[in-house]
Amino acid sequence: DIQMTQSPSSLSASVGDRVTITCRATQTITNFLNWYQQKPGKAPKLLIYSSSTLQSGVPSRFSGSGSGTDFTLTISSLQPEDLATYYCQQSYSTPPTFGQGTKLEIK
């Protein structure tokens, strides 16, 4: 199975900050990398698929990049409603696997 490792596991940032979360795969997954946002008590929501394609309706402050084994989710200007846990997921091979999550707190 492909293992996905996110860093950091948690972070605290202020409104307006630029925030970056990284995700690393144990083998190449080309661009089959997806990002999800899960707000407390809610189901996950797809933010970005295929490494860098923004899902419809997702604010443009979210962006993704990377290919191969290393990927990044960036929030260009953090908003209060971005309080959530973020997960990366590889869909290159079965079983699809998730990172352990990055809990984002607002200072």
Added chain:
Amino acid sequence: EVRLVESGGGLVKPGGSLRLSCAASGFTFSSKSMNWVRQAPGKGLEWVSSISGRSNYIYYAGSVKGRFTISRDNAKNSMYLQMNSLRAEDTAVYYCARDMGPDSSSLDYWGQGTLVTVSS
């Protein structure tokens, strides 16, 4: 509007069985692969199983293989997860999720989840 609604969760004793359902609406159900993903209390997301639109491709996580069975009824726009020989470690919120498609295989729509608790 795409909608996925899970049901069937509850409290069950170790070794028991439970059948989850996912009712879909707002899209052509038979054209999409579907998935079950679970989340243990306070933990991350774990993919459980997937089934293709015509049920010809079915996959399971190693942790549930041989105990869980995924199925679907396209005439009823529904997907199911039959869970047997349940263990305490199967305690989780179970989400059904739609596969966007072969170009990305991301999970673009999720239900609200149904809680399964395995405890004596």
